[in-house]
Amino acid sequence: MTSVMNKRTTKNAIVKWRVYSSLAVFLLVSVAIVSQLYRIQIVQGESYSIRAENQHIRPNTNVFDRGSIFFTNKNGDKINAATLKTGYTIAINPSSLRNPEDVFNNLNFYLDLDIESYLDMAGKVDDPYEEIATKVPYDVGQEIRKLEMRGVLPLRENWRFYPGGDLASHVVGFMSYMDNELSGRYGLEKQYNQILSKDNNNMFSNFFVEIFSSAKNVVERENDKSGSLITTINPEVQSFVQKEMIELNEKWDSKKTGAIVMNPQNGEIYSMALYPTFDLNSFGEVENASVYRNDLVENVYEMGSIVKPLTVAIGLDTKSITAQTTYNDKGSETMDGYTFYNYDKKARGVVDMQQVLNKSLNTGVSFIVQQVGNEKFGDYMKKLFKNKTEIDLPNESSSLIANLNSNRDIENATASFGQGIAMSPVSITRALASLGNGGKLVHPHLVKKIEYNLGFSKNIQQNDPVQIFEQETSEEITRMLVNVVDEALRGGEVALNNYSIAAKTGTAQIPSPDGGYYDDKFLHSFFGYFPAYDPQFIVFLYHIEPQGAEYASETLTEPFMDITKFLINHYDVEPDRDLTQIRDEQLE
Template identity: 45%
Template sequence: MKDPLIHRLRIVGVIMFLFAGIIIGRLFFLQIVSADHYKREANNQYVAVSEEEFDRGKIFFKEKNNTTLSASSVKSGFVLALTPSLLPEDKEGVYDKLSSVVDIDKEDFLKKAEKKGDPFEDIAHKLTSKQAETIKSYAIPGVKSYREDWRLYPAGNLSSHVLGFVGYKGDKLVGRYGIEEYYEDVLKRGSDNDFLINSFAEIFLNTGKNLFAGDKNSGTKVDREGDIVLTIEPKVQLFLEDTLDKIMDKWDSSLSGGIIIEPKTGRILAMAAKPDFNPNHYGDETDLSVFVNPNIESVFEFGSIMKPLTIAAALNDKVITPNTTYDDKGYISLNGSRIENYDGKARGIVDMQEVLNHSLNTGAVFAMQQLGKDRFYDYIIKYGFGDYTGVDLPGEVKGLISNLDSSREIEYATASFGQGVALTPIEMTRALSTMANGGELMKPYVVDKILVAGGLDINIEPKKQDNVLSKETSKKITSMLINTVDTALLNGTVKLEHYSLAAKTGTAQLPSVDDKGYDKDKYLHSFFGYGPAYDSRFLVFLYVKEPVGARYASETLTYPFMDLMKFLLNYYEVPPDR
């Protein structure tokens, strides 16, 4: 028979263990789950309470070493307010006291102080707790402060088109544009009675219900509400934005934009367009079009950067090889229209490598004709043109390829070199990545992870949407594009000694304002490239609209591209490949 003393000790031990569990659970609840509640109670000791409280999930950039950096958070402070009818007669004296604590416009203060019919007038916002305490200590009748929370974007303009902002929609503060809008259901927060995430109670469900009964934040509702970690790398984003600013300044252009993507995964490391905005002061903008992200919400005819995709498709179907030749007469006539090379010159017998090196329109048409209209159209669809990419940002539009509904060969011919089909930058970036990653169409994305209380994080994984090119074709077209950089791009003067890069420029006339043909004096320049070419870590896509003083993209975008590539290869410490 077991010793009764041992039996009693075991019972005591179990009781002590359960008691310790209760204490630990209670401490977790008080310090973690109810932290915000008790913080508010502390604030209420010296301020009036606002009827509305604002709370929202955080957004983080993700640095290359996997650490996070705040991109968007909630900042707390106080509002200084007046009840004019309760103020002392000496308004000047009141002003002097308050202005010694916080910067207040005197004229505005005195004007509001005389509005005795108004029960409430805000005087200053975003006071610190120390300022609020000091004002409270003055005990001035009719003067009070109350807590306010607001959305803060610590990096200002950085990544503004990706982030969006929080603004009013009707009488509610909600995400507007960008991540703030797309992930509204994740970032929004309910009232104290709705937002009930209690990790301890999730583990010990029934115990939690009893232990925490009566507490405002107790409960077991598990929501998808959480914080967001972006794929955006802040230093890469900053370098891209600085580059775009320089392009805008140098060429006095109306728009510039760019995307840096990992072609193997679809992870977007940077995405930007200029002009942009400061989400902290979005109300200062008078032109609301600045909030639109042209990388996903605008379409462009990109011109010659389509040629490698056309040639890759023909290579993939084995109807041409890099050495296939044709007789370039400088022009081709189809359906009563004449298509010319950019300079109108004939080059005689040339192969497909020369088509890329000299950006020959007739060569792209030749490759399309070897495929045939039906197969060329099949590849247009497989590249994802005319469809959504699925990028996790709001407002994405489809590219315009309806001209290919026509049976006229001229429509397919012009599409082969990027005219007549209008695509979004993200759509084009996704398609170009197929040449860099072995032929796979990867879904682009800007959110890396959703952080949920209790360790229930949601990791966003790369998603392959289609197989477009064979690995063999990918290597062939990459080799051809390396040759273009090494021998033809600015006459081969910008190639990197220790890294292979594959790249191509694009110059396209802009449609005329009356929709009748093209404006001969206005251009859209584009440039894409990836490297190290045979094991690509990065694909960079750039464009600039209406540059002044330059006709060709090689003039405006070659050096910015090279600067970006050098930065990326150095920043990520990528080993040389040659």
């Protein structure tokens, strides 16, 4: 009897297990069906709707769809940088037009049409499709649609739209056709093209195949990995910096002007601006396509004296010098048969390393290289510049630092003051940021988050920073650069009483394609970070061949200070000192 009861109990358990298993499978399938229905009806619903509306007219045409690009303001709010605009393309079927002239008169009430062009297209009776207007506003297209004119085809369309116009145009980039393929060609549009793209070719694929695809396959499908980009660009900062670049360019008639504003602690870029620039919504109207290139990333320059603080930091880090170390400045040095001079060719006698920075002495930084040694100096510079920054923009250029491999003293000496080696603005900005952030090379970047179309998001993890200088070196070179601003830059008149700023100017001769350097063509550069001892911002500025001024201190001091004051006010930066009190204490 007991045996029979046990068998019944076992049988009942098996039945219950089968029932529960069946219910579980049913529930899983139901969840899969609901998830797929949500994706198709909600996530892709608009695309299906538009596709169905135009299917009877252009049966094999997909509706353009693409992820957005967003700026981020200081409060973390998203602002559209690149989005989709919905409207209409108005086409005609010439073979169906009964009275082309009447159709023209009706359409011209809403559209600015050229009669000759229209009649030429209307006369192609063997062609069933001719576009007469594109990017027609949605409400206008709706009105034309209501006319229900035979042979007139109002087709709902999406197209790429950039609300900011020229705002951060070199960062955002744009889309264009190449070999009949519409794709991102510049900036973030190109760098993240695969993520931004939404492939609708399989929009009408077998519904049940989609439903019963495994979760792994659904997640791994590239179509499901598409999404939108959240960038670090602050549109208010970008707008202010761009205005400064325009004013700077107009004042000094420069060939090119550029700026980078970055967080030196984590590499987030708040602004990247170039002038000349262009409107992303009408990029085809530029006179020269070279304006599309982002020279802050894609070009390299000999940067001149803003390299000197790096040389001083190398001397400090190797314990080869201190700020109090002195040398005899003779105004010039001759090495390997070549003679170089201080910018003014003047000798100053015995001076210390602080004065090397304050007076921007070429002979002083070449003295530091002699104390460090060519090989060790070259090793530090290669750590700073050999590798690309890996910024998330296309076509980053490598630094040109082959001169650091030379056994001759002259190449290392000229490298110490930023001649004979060349790097991109983003690369020098990263290197200079290491002076204020504790000696680390951070990863400059523009995209901090991706919001995927399936409803989840991913914060972009950056590579760990690389330690170049010791913390003590960072603190000491910062103190020295603060002294440059407080005492030397414009005689200390631009120093801010409540904020410490570490900064340095640079003036570099521009190389001649025939060899040597031009005597009358210069690149001016300027960098600074603040608050100096715990910096939140580093600002880099440069312009090429300014007219009417020889030195960067003449042309770039005002725009740097304007941007600095704007950032302090915009981000409500806390004061970090009282310079008046400091100077009073020094006098006592």
